[in-house]
Amino acid sequence: MxxxxxxxxxxxxxxxxxxxxxxxxxxxxxxxxxxxxxxxxxxxxxxxxxxxxxxxxxxxxxxxxxxxxxxxxxxxxxxxxxxxxxxxxxxxxxxxxxxxxxxxxxxxxxxxxxxxxxxxxxxxxxxxxxxxxxxxxxxxxxxxxxxxxxxxxxxxxxxxxxxxxxxxxxxxxxxxxxxxxxxxxxxxxxxxxxxxxxxxxxxxxxxxxxxxxxxxxxxxxxxxxxxxxxxxxxxxxxxxxxxxxxxGQEVASDAFWPGLKDREVLLEVRSLSKRNNFKDVSFQLHRGEILGLTGLLGSGRTELALALFGMNRPDSGEILIGGHPAQIHSVQEAVRLGISYVPENRIRQGLVIGQSIGSNIILAMIDRLLNRFRLIDSMQRKQVIQFWIRKLGIKVQDPGLPVETLSGGNQQRVVIARWLATNPKVLILDCPTVGIDVAAKRSVHQLIRELSQTGVGIILITDETGEALNNCERVLLMRSGRFIACLNSAEETEWTIQSRLEKP
Amino acid sequence: MKKLVSRSEFYLFLLILVLGAGFTAANPKFLSLQNILDLLKSYSFFGILSVGALVVLLSGGIDISFTAVAQVAEYVTVAVILQYGGNLFTAFLLSSSIGIVLGLINGLLIHFLQIPPIITTIATLNLYFGCLYVISTGNIIYRVPKFFEDLSGTMLPGGFPMVAVLWIGVVIGTWVILHQTVLGRSIYALGGNLIAAERVGFKVLYIRLFVYGFMGFLSGFGSVVHTALVQSAIPNSIVGHELDVLAAVVLGGANIFGGAGSLAGTFMGVALLAMLGNGLTLIGISSYWNDVVIGIVLLVGVTFSSLQRMYLAGRRAKVVVEEGAL
Amino acid sequence: MKEFFRTHRDLLGLIGVLCAAFLIMWGCNPTRFVTLNNLRSMAFQLPEIGILTLGMMVAMLHGGINLSIVGLANLTGITIALVLHAILPQGARGEAGSWLMLVAAAAGFFVSLLVGFLQGVLIGYAGVSAILATLGTMTLVNGVCVLITHGSTLSSFPDSILFLGNGSLGPVPVPLLLFLFCAAVLSIILRRTTFGFGLYMLGTNQEATKFAGINNRVILLRVYLLSSVLASIAGLVMMGRFNSVKADYGQSYLLITVLAAVLGGTSASGGYGKVLGAVLAVVMLQIIASGLNLLGVDPFFAIATWGAILLVVMALNHFLRARA
CATH class of the missing domain: 3.40.50.300 (P-loop containing nucleotide triphosphate hydrolases)
Structure with a gap:
C-alpha cells in the first residue's frame, strides 16, 4: 500500500x-x-x-x-x-x-x-x-x-x-x-x-x-x-x-424503490417538438411517481426540461397539467402552475453564490412573505427559513452565512428547499447528484423518495443509469432529441441501457 | 459573405456610405478633398486616443483616466519646454514618457490590487487631474513654442496634414503589434479568457502593463498633437471627453467586455462621429443637434448588435435531432 | 448596538476613515471647522452629490452603471424651467401657484422617467449592457438639453424651488432633509421589498434568479426608473441652489458618484452595497472638501485626495481580504 x-x-x-x-x-x-x-x-x-x-x-x-x-x-x-x-x-x-x-x-x-x-x-x-x-x-x-x-x-x-x-x-x-x-x-x-x-x-x-x-x-x-x-x-x-x-466508510448500495402507486396524471406531454431541440416527445407523469429521464449530454433532455419550465418555447405539441392544456411561456407561469426545476449547474444556475443560505431558500417565494404594507415580514422570513432548514435537515450553523460555505449535498438541499417552499406539483431534477460525494448522494436520493411519497411528481434526469434504475420505476431513454424507449427498470440493467443510449 | 454580414463593421461601413452619399447630395462640399483633409486633421488627436482605448478594451480592461493622462502630459511638457527649452522631438519624448509612467501606474494598480479597471481608472483620473490642477493652479498657457504651430501647419505634398499622418502611423503601428506579434495575440487571448490565459502560460502582468502603458503612451504622444491643434495648454481642455472616445470605439464594434474589436472598426467609429458633426453643419442643421444624433446612432448601434447576438445564440443548434422514423 | 455592529461590520472601516478625516480636518482648522456656519454650508453642498450617488448605487447594485444621471438631473431642471417660462413669460420670479409648480415638476419627472424606461427596456429586454445603454442615453440626454436651451442658462425661479435648494427648517437645510428622506426611503425599498431583495440576488447571479422564477426584466426596468427619479430629485435641488439650469451643470459629478458609491462599499460587479455606506462616503468626501477649502487649498486638491482615498481604501480591503 x-x-x-x-x-x-x-x-x-x-x-x-x-x-x-x-x-x-x-x-x-x-x-x-x-x-x-x-x-x-x-x-x-x-x-x-x-x-x-x-x-x-x-x-x-x-x-x-x-x-x-x-x-x-x-x-x-x-x-x-x-x-x-x-x-x-x-x-x-x-x-x-x-x-x-x-x-x-x-x-x-x-x-x-x-x-x-x-x-x-x-x-x-x-x-x-x-x-x-x-x-x-x-x-x-x-x-x-x-x-x-x-x-x-x-x-x-x-x-x-x-x-x-x-x-x-x-x-x-x-x-x-x-x-x-x-x-x-x-x-x-x-x-x-x-x-x-x-x-x-x-x-x-x-x-x-x-x-x-x-x-x-x-x-x-x-x-x-x-x-x-x-x-x-x-x-x-x-x-x-x-x-x-x-x-472513509462502507457504503451499502441503494435498494430499488418501487415508488408510490397512484394513477392520477399530473402532467402530460403530447408530441412536443422544437427545432434543433427535441422532436415528437410524449409522456405522462403520475402523482407520486419518480420518472427517470436519461440520455447523453446533447440528447435534448435538458432542452425538454426547460420547455416544461417555460424557458424554451416549443414549436408544436401540447402540455397538459392536471388534464388542462397549459401555455408555459415564462418561468413565472411555470411556477404558478406548480412546476419547478433544479438545474444541472448548481453553482451557476442553482445558487446565488455569495448571498446567504436563507436568502437562497426564500428566493422563489419571497412574494408570499409580505405584510400588509407590502414589505417583507422579517419574522415570517426567519420562520420560513428555519422551517425548511429543519425539514430538509440542512446542516448549518447560521442561515445568514453565504451559501457557498455549505457542502455540495447541503447546497443541493437548499435548492430543493427553495422549490418545496413554493409548494410544487411537479419537480424536475436535472442531474441532482452531479459533483456530490457518495454519502450525500444517498441522502439526496432518500429525500427524493420522501418527496414522492407526499404526492409530488418527480422527473429525475440523470447521467448515471444506476441512479435511474434504483430510484425510478419507469425510465425514459432519450437520444438525438427523441424518446427511443420507455423502460421498466425492473427488467433492465445498467449495461443494456447504456448500449441503447449510444447505439448509432 | 456570411461572415461579413455578421460583423458590425460591415453595417457601420454601409451607414458611413449612406450618410456620406446623403450629405454629399445635400451639399457637394462635403466630399471635397479639403473638407476631408480638414476632418482628418481636426480628429487626429481623438483618433490616436481611440486606438489606445481599443487596445485596452481588447484586453478585457477599460481606461477612463487617459484624458487626465493626456492632460498632465500636455501641460507638463509645454511648461517644461517653455522653462528649459526644447524641440518637437523632446516634446514627443517627454510627453510620451509621462504618459507611459502614468499608464503603468494604472496597470500596476489594476493587476496587484485587483480593483475593477473602471474603478481604478476613475480614481486615477481624479488623482492625476486633481494633482495637475494643484500644480498648475489652473493657469492657462496661451503661448506655446513655435514648433507646435509648425507641426500643425506642416503638410505633405497634396496638402495632407502631418498630424493625420501621425494618426495613420499610430494605426499602422498598432495593427502590426496586434496582428503580427505574439504580444498582440496575447492581448486578444487575455480579453477572451483571463483564467485560461493564466493557465496556458501567458504573462498576464506584462500584458496588462503593456496595454495600460500603451494607452498612456498614446495619450502622451497624442497630447503633443493636441497642443499643436489648439496652440495652447489649458488644464481642463481634454478631461471630460473620455466617454466620447469610448463611444467611438464601441460604435466601431469593439466588445466592451474584451476580446473582440478591430482597428478598421474603430477608425470608422471615429469617422462616423466626425462626419455627423461636420455633415450636419454643412447641410444646414444647427450644431445643437449634434449630440442628439450621435446619441441616437449609438443607441441604435448597441441595441442592434445586442439583438443580433441574442438571435444568433438562440438559433445555434443545441441537439442534432434525428429526422424520419426510428 | 451589538446587532448594529454585527450587521454593519463591513462599514466599520469606513466609519473609522470618516472619523479620522473629521478629526484631521478639525485639527487643521481648530477654530473654523466645527462651527454652525461651516457645518451648515457642508450640509447645503453635500445633498446634490449625495442623491446622485444613491441613483448611481441603485444601478451598480445590479452590476450595471448609470452614466446618464447628471444628464437626467439637468434635463429635469431644464424641463421644469421651460414649462415655467412658457406659462409665466415674465421670468417666473417670485411666487408661482402651487398647481403650476406641480405641473412643471410633473413634466420634469416625466421626461426623466421616460428616459429611465428606455434604459430599462434596452438593458432588461434587449440585453444591452448597462454601460453602453446609459452611455448612449447620456449622449442623447445631454444633446437634448443643449438643443432645447441652445446651450444657454435659464434662471430666476419661484421661491418654492429656491426653498428646495436654499431653504432651512430651523437650522437644518432643506436639501439635507431631502437627501436623508431619499436615503431612508431607498433603504426601505432595498431591504424590505421584493424588488430590493430580487435586485441584490440578481446583481449577484443573474442566471440563478432567472432559474428561480424571478422576473429579471421587471427588476431591471424598475432599477432604471428608480435611478431616474433620484436623478430628478437631485436636479430639483441643483436648480434651487444655483437658481439656474444649464445643459452642462455638474458634469464633473458623474464619476465622483461612482467613486462615492464604491467607497461606500457598493460592489462594482453588483449584488452588494448599503445605503448607509453610500451616505457615509458622501459625508466623508464633503468633510475632506470643506476642510481643505478652509485651509485655503485649491479645491482640485480635494478631487485628487478623493481619488487617492479610494485607491487606499481598495488597497486596504484587498490586503485585509488576502490576510483573512
Whole structure:
C-alpha cells in the first residue's frame, strides 16, 4: 500500500513530497506525497473537496504550495509557475477547457507553443503548420480558421486535447475529461491515451466517475479531506473498495424503490417538438411517481426540461397539467402552475453564490412573505427559513452565512428547499447528484423518495443509469432529441441501457 | 459573405456610405478633398486616443483616466519646454514618457490590487487631474513654442496634414503589434479568457502593463498633437471627453467586455462621429443637434448588435435531432 | 448596538476613515471647522452629490452603471424651467401657484422617467449592457438639453424651488432633509421589498434568479426608473441652489458618484452595497472638501485626495481580504 522503494528510481517522472496548502483557515492539502512513473496511466481519485483540483493547480504551477517539494525527473525547479511547468512537459486539460472562444482553432492550438519559444514576431505560417500537425496527430478534421466559439462542445474538447498534445508533453493531466464527451469520443480519447502511453508519456486522470477509469488506469492515488489515503495498483482494488477508501466508510448500495402507486396524471406531454431541440416527445407523469429521464449530454433532455419550465418555447405539441392544456411561456407561469426545476449547474444556475443560505431558500417565494404594507415580514422570513432548514435537515450553523460555505449535498438541499417552499406539483431534477460525494448522494436520493411519497411528481434526469434504475420505476431513454424507449427498470440493467443510449 | 454580414463593421461601413452619399447630395462640399483633409486633421488627436482605448478594451480592461493622462502630459511638457527649452522631438519624448509612467501606474494598480479597471481608472483620473490642477493652479498657457504651430501647419505634398499622418502611423503601428506579434495575440487571448490565459502560460502582468502603458503612451504622444491643434495648454481642455472616445470605439464594434474589436472598426467609429458633426453643419442643421444624433446612432448601434447576438445564440443548434422514423 | 455592529461590520472601516478625516480636518482648522456656519454650508453642498450617488448605487447594485444621471438631473431642471417660462413669460420670479409648480415638476419627472424606461427596456429586454445603454442615453440626454436651451442658462425661479435648494427648517437645510428622506426611503425599498431583495440576488447571479422564477426584466426596468427619479430629485435641488439650469451643470459629478458609491462599499460587479455606506462616503468626501477649502487649498486638491482615498481604501480591503 505504501510507496514502493522502486518509485525512487529513474522511471519516475514526477514526485511530490509532503505538499501542504492552506486557503485562509481551510487546509486543502495536508502533507500529500505521490509519484507518477513515466508512461504510466495514473488516476487521482477523491470526492469533491478532497483536494484533487488543488493538487493539479500546484503541479501546473498555477498555485504555490505552502510547504513540500516537487521533483520533475528528480530535479526541483527553482520557481514553478505555469510557464515553467509547461516547459517541464506538463499539460493540463481543464474541465472548463480553458479555450479562447474569440480566437481561431489554429491560434488556440499553436499560440501557447509559440509563447513558450519566447518569440516576439508572429509567423502565421508557423501557427498554421503547428496546428495542422497537431490535428493530424489525433486524426481530427476541423477548419483551422474557424473561431472556437462557433464550434460544438465536443469539438471544443477535442481542440483542447489537441492543444495539450501539440507540445513536447511528458505528463498529460486530464481533469474530469469525459463529462461532456459521448461514449464514442471517450473511446477515441482512450485510444489516444494508450497511444501516448506507448510513447512513454504519463497520464494523470482526475475523476470521480469510477467505472470508466477502471478500464484504463494502472494505479490509483486516493485523497480524502486533503490527505493522502494511499496509492494502489489496479489489481488490488475494486469499485467497492475504491468508494470505501474515498468516503472513509462502507457504503451499502441503494435498494430499488418501487415508488408510490397512484394513477392520477399530473402532467402530460403530447408530441412536443422544437427545432434543433427535441422532436415528437410524449409522456405522462403520475402523482407520486419518480420518472427517470436519461440520455447523453446533447440528447435534448435538458432542452425538454426547460420547455416544461417555460424557458424554451416549443414549436408544436401540447402540455397538459392536471388534464388542462397549459401555455408555459415564462418561468413565472411555470411556477404558478406548480412546476419547478433544479438545474444541472448548481453553482451557476442553482445558487446565488455569495448571498446567504436563507436568502437562497426564500428566493422563489419571497412574494408570499409580505405584510400588509407590502414589505417583507422579517419574522415570517426567519420562520420560513428555519422551517425548511429543519425539514430538509440542512446542516448549518447560521442561515445568514453565504451559501457557498455549505457542502455540495447541503447546497443541493437548499435548492430543493427553495422549490418545496413554493409548494410544487411537479419537480424536475436535472442531474441532482452531479459533483456530490457518495454519502450525500444517498441522502439526496432518500429525500427524493420522501418527496414522492407526499404526492409530488418527480422527473429525475440523470447521467448515471444506476441512479435511474434504483430510484425510478419507469425510465425514459432519450437520444438525438427523441424518446427511443420507455423502460421498466425492473427488467433492465445498467449495461443494456447504456448500449441503447449510444447505439448509432 | 456570411461572415461579413455578421460583423458590425460591415453595417457601420454601409451607414458611413449612406450618410456620406446623403450629405454629399445635400451639399457637394462635403466630399471635397479639403473638407476631408480638414476632418482628418481636426480628429487626429481623438483618433490616436481611440486606438489606445481599443487596445485596452481588447484586453478585457477599460481606461477612463487617459484624458487626465493626456492632460498632465500636455501641460507638463509645454511648461517644461517653455522653462528649459526644447524641440518637437523632446516634446514627443517627454510627453510620451509621462504618459507611459502614468499608464503603468494604472496597470500596476489594476493587476496587484485587483480593483475593477473602471474603478481604478476613475480614481486615477481624479488623482492625476486633481494633482495637475494643484500644480498648475489652473493657469492657462496661451503661448506655446513655435514648433507646435509648425507641426500643425506642416503638410505633405497634396496638402495632407502631418498630424493625420501621425494618426495613420499610430494605426499602422498598432495593427502590426496586434496582428503580427505574439504580444498582440496575447492581448486578444487575455480579453477572451483571463483564467485560461493564466493557465496556458501567458504573462498576464506584462500584458496588462503593456496595454495600460500603451494607452498612456498614446495619450502622451497624442497630447503633443493636441497642443499643436489648439496652440495652447489649458488644464481642463481634454478631461471630460473620455466617454466620447469610448463611444467611438464601441460604435466601431469593439466588445466592451474584451476580446473582440478591430482597428478598421474603430477608425470608422471615429469617422462616423466626425462626419455627423461636420455633415450636419454643412447641410444646414444647427450644431445643437449634434449630440442628439450621435446619441441616437449609438443607441441604435448597441441595441442592434445586442439583438443580433441574442438571435444568433438562440438559433445555434443545441441537439442534432434525428429526422424520419426510428 | 451589538446587532448594529454585527450587521454593519463591513462599514466599520469606513466609519473609522470618516472619523479620522473629521478629526484631521478639525485639527487643521481648530477654530473654523466645527462651527454652525461651516457645518451648515457642508450640509447645503453635500445633498446634490449625495442623491446622485444613491441613483448611481441603485444601478451598480445590479452590476450595471448609470452614466446618464447628471444628464437626467439637468434635463429635469431644464424641463421644469421651460414649462415655467412658457406659462409665466415674465421670468417666473417670485411666487408661482402651487398647481403650476406641480405641473412643471410633473413634466420634469416625466421626461426623466421616460428616459429611465428606455434604459430599462434596452438593458432588461434587449440585453444591452448597462454601460453602453446609459452611455448612449447620456449622449442623447445631454444633446437634448443643449438643443432645447441652445446651450444657454435659464434662471430666476419661484421661491418654492429656491426653498428646495436654499431653504432651512430651523437650522437644518432643506436639501439635507431631502437627501436623508431619499436615503431612508431607498433603504426601505432595498431591504424590505421584493424588488430590493430580487435586485441584490440578481446583481449577484443573474442566471440563478432567472432559474428561480424571478422576473429579471421587471427588476431591471424598475432599477432604471428608480435611478431616474433620484436623478430628478437631485436636479430639483441643483436648480434651487444655483437658481439656474444649464445643459452642462455638474458634469464633473458623474464619476465622483461612482467613486462615492464604491467607497461606500457598493460592489462594482453588483449584488452588494448599503445605503448607509453610500451616505457615509458622501459625508466623508464633503468633510475632506470643506476642510481643505478652509485651509485655503485649491479645491482640485480635494478631487485628487478623493481619488487617492479610494485607491487606499481598495488597497486596504484587498490586503485585509488576502490576510483573512
Amino acid at each position: 505504501s510507496e514502493p522503494p522502486a518509485a525512487q528510481a529513474q522511471d519516475v517522472f514526477l514526485r511530490l513530497e509532503k505538499i501542504s496548502k492552506r486557503y485562509g483557515g481551510v487546509t486543502a492539502l495536508d502533507q500529500v506525497s505521490c509519484s507518477i512513473r513515466k508512461g504510466e496511466i495514473h488516476c487521482l481519485a477523491g470526492e469533491n473537496g478532497s483536494g484533487k483540483s488543488t493538487l493539479i493547480k500546484i503541479i501546473s504551477g498555477v498555485e504555490h504550495p505552502d510547504s513540500g517539494s516537487i521533483f520533475f525527473d528528480g530535479q526541483t525547479p527553482r520557481h514553478l509557475d505555469s510557464t515553467e511547468s509547461i516547459n517541464r512537459g506538463v499539460q493540463v486539460i481543464y474541465q472548463d477547457l480553458s479555450l479562447f472562444a474569440n480566437l481561431t482553432v489554429a491560434e488556440n492550438i499553436a499560440l501557447p507553443r509559440v509563447l513558450a519559444r519566447k518569440a516576439i514576431a508572429l509567423r502565421w505560417s508557423e501557427i498554421q503548420r503547428r496546428a495542422a500537425d497537431a490535428l493530424k496527430r489525433i486524426r481530427l478534421e476541423i477548419d483551422l480558421q474557424e473561431t472556437v466559439g462557433n464550434l460544438s462542445l465536443a469539438q471544443q474538447q477535442l481542440v483542447a486535447i489537441c492543444r495539450a498534445l501539440s507540445g513536447d508533453v511528458k505528463l498529460l493531466i486530464m481533469d474530469e475529461p469525459t463529462t461532456a464527451l459521448t461514449r464514442k469520443e471517450v473511446d477515441i480519447l482512450f485510444s489516444v491515451v494508450l497511444d501516448l502511453q506507448r510513447k512513454s508519456i504519463s497520464i494523470l486522470f482526475v475523476s470521480h466517475k469510477l467505472n470508466e477509469l477502471f478500464e484504463v488506469a494502472e494505479r490509483f492515488t486516493i485523497l480524502r479531506d486533503g490527505k493522502w489515503v494511499g496509492t494502489f495498483e489496479q489489481r488490488d482494488l475494486d469499485a467497492r473498495k475504491l468508494v470505501t477508501l474515498m468516503t
